[in-house]
Structures are given as structure tokens and as C-alpha cells.
Amino acid sequence: MFAAVIPAKNEEKSILAVLTTVLRLPVSYIIIVLNGCTDRTLELARSIPDTRIHILYFSDPLGIDIPRAIGALYARHLGVKGALFVDGDMSGDISQNLVSLLTAVQFGIDVALTNCYPYITHRQKLANLVLKFRAKLNRELDLFKSLGLSTPTHGPHALSEHALQLLPLEAIAIPPLTLYWAKKKGLLIRVATSISHETLHSPRKHRQHARLIAETIIGDCLMGLTLSQDKPVTRSLGKHELLGYHPERRFDLLQQWEHSLTSPDMFYEQHVIIPGSFHPVFGHSNS
Numbered sequence: 001m002f003a004a005v006i007p008a009k010n011e012e013k014s015i016l017a018v019l020t021t022v023l024r025l026p027v028s029y030i031i032i033v034l035n036g037c038t039d040r041t042l043e044l045a046r047s048i049p050d051t052r053i054h055i056l057y058f059s060d061p062l063g064i065d066i067p068r069a070i071g072a073l074y075a076r077h078l079g080v081k082g083a084l085f086v087d088g089d090m091s092g093d094i095s096q097n098l099v100s101l102l103t104a105v106q107f108g109i110d111v112a113l114t115n116c117y118p119y120i121t122h123r124q125k126l127a128n129l130v131l132k133f134r135a136k137l138n139r140e141l142d143l144f145k146s147l148g149l150s151t152p153t154h155g156p157h158a159l160s161e162h163a164l165q166l167l168p169l170e171a172i173a174i175p176p177l178t179l180y181w182a183k184k185k186g187l188l189i190r191v192a193t194s195i196s197h198e199t200l201h202s203p204r205k206h207r208q209h210a211r212l213i214a215e216t217i218i219g220d221c222l223m224g225l226t227l228s229q230d231k232p233v234t235r236s237l238g239k240h241e242l243l244g245y246h247p248e249r250r251f252d253l254l255q256q257w258e259h260s261l262t263s264p265d266m267f268y269e270q271h272v273i274i275p276g277s278f279h280p281v282f283g284h285s286n287s
Contacts, residue, residue, distance in 0.1 A: 005071030008088025036061030114155030216244030
């Protein structure tokens with residue numbers, strides 16, 4: 001019994017294509033985490049009457065990567081054997097790649113990754129800088145020979161039930177820390193498939209967004225590097241603190257969500273919508 005987790009923020013142009021791909025997969029649950037959407041993403045997701053679809057609706061923006069951790073917690077709560085993570089803008093035909101990730105977990109891999117940079121020889125300067133820090137972290141963790149530049153930051157990936165149970169929340173909400181904690185916990189990490197970035201069909205973002213994403217990823221890698229070197233955790237490089245979108249990550253809402261899944265006094269159902277069922281629907285993010 002597997003789940004697919006789909007974080008989505010204002011993905012009305014791609015969400016149906018992503019769901020068309022994921023609905024073909026051998027998964028018992030499709031968990032869509034709607035993250036402060038202001039467009040028709042919720043309406044379109046609810047239009048598909050498949051009770052495998054569980055929509056987790058948060059009216060407040062959760063920040064980058066927090067929806068992934070929200071979905072992972074819910075998948076763990078449902079008792080799945082593994083979870084597949086696919087962003088709501090990955091509208092390319094990647095169904096066979098997703099099957100490969102699920103198969104890897106089914107056969108004992110705890111963290112199954114995608115190589116999104118096969119056969120690329122020329123990259124933009126900003127991309128090269130990001131990849132430099134991804135490589136540095138993977139080398140520090142003694143994972144570069146097996147993973148290369150692969151990371152949960154980029155591309156679909158999957159976690160086993162064991163990983164869902166052992167990884168701290170922060171490790172899922174800050175993707176490079178997934179690698180640090182997975183290595184620390186002795187989990188099996190492998191690249192299970194390769195997809196070129198163009199095949200994902202993720203839309204191109206504006207220059208400012210690209211810069212902030214780069215700062216976010218580099219800062220995340222710096223956190224992983226300092227952890228692996230037993231140093232105080234930092235996002236600083238020299239005199240520069242690389243924050244990017246990190247301050248927008250709503251760890252407080254993530255903690256509230258975790259508490260609501262375990263406390264009989266709080267009702268996580270207020271966030272959950274199951275199309276085609278009579279499940280109660282509310283839609284507030286302040287439990």
C-alpha cells in the first residue's frame with residue numbers, strides 16, 4: 001500500500017496532467033497538499049471523483065518544502081508502506097520513472113532518488129553554483145559515488161515506510177537534510193531513475209525566483225554540511241547568510257499538523273477533502 005504526495009501551489013495549468021499520470025500508478029492514496037492556493041487548483045482536483053485522492057487544504061501559504069513534510073506525515077498516519085513525492089507542476093509523461101521509484105522502495109530501498117541531470121555538459125552559472133554545493137554535501141556524506149548530484153531537492157523521489165518513521169520532520173521539510181539523516185540512520189539510499197529537467201515540463205520561473213531558489217538550496221546544503229561536520233548549524237557562507245525562501249517555511253504549521261494527527265482534542269479532518277465521499281470539508285489552516 002503506497003501513497004503519492006503531490007504538493008501544489010497555484011498549479012491550475014498542470015494539476016490535471018499530473019493527476020492523469022499519478023492515477024495510473026499502483027498507489028492506494030493520492031495526497032494533494034494545497035498550499036495557499038488562490039487559483040482553480042482546488043476546484044480542478046476536486047473534480048476527479050476518485051476516493052484515493054485525499055486533498056489536504058491549507059489556506060495559508062506553508063512555504064517551500066513544508067507541504068512535502070505535511071504529506072509525509074499524513075501518509076505515515078495512513079500506515080502506508082512507502083510514499084512517492086511528485087510536485088504539482090511536473091506535468092511531463094514520467095509515469096515509467098515513477099513506477100521505477102515505487103519499485104525501488106518495494107525492493108528495499110529507503111530513499112529512492114531521480115537523477116535530473118543526465119548528459120548535460122553546459123549549464124548556467126547559477127545552476128553550476130547550486131550543483132557545486134549539492135556535490136559537496138554528497139561527497140561529505142560519502143554518497144557522491146552512488147548518487148552523483150542527485151538529491152530530494154530536485155525531481156520525484158520516494159521514501160520507504162522505514163524512512164517515514166525514522167526521518168525527523170525537519171529532514172523532509174529541508175530536502176538536503178533527508179540525505180544527512182538517512183545516512184545517519186543507516187537507511188539505504190539509491191538513484192532509481194533518470195529524468196532530464198526538460199522532461200519534467202516544470203514551467204520556467206522568473207530570474208528573481210531562480211535566485212531565491214538557488215539561495216534556498218545552497219543554504220540547505222550548508223545546514224547539511226555543518227551537521228555532518230558536527231559544527232553549529234548555519235546557513236552562512238563567509239559573511240553572507242543564504243536564506244532564500246527559508247524564512248517562509250511554516251514550521252509552526254507543520255508542528256500543529258503533527259500534533260493534530262496524534263491528539264484526540266484536535267481535528268485534522270478540517271483540512272481533509274476526499275472527492276466523491278461525504279467527508280466533512282472546512283478549509284482553515286489554523287487548527
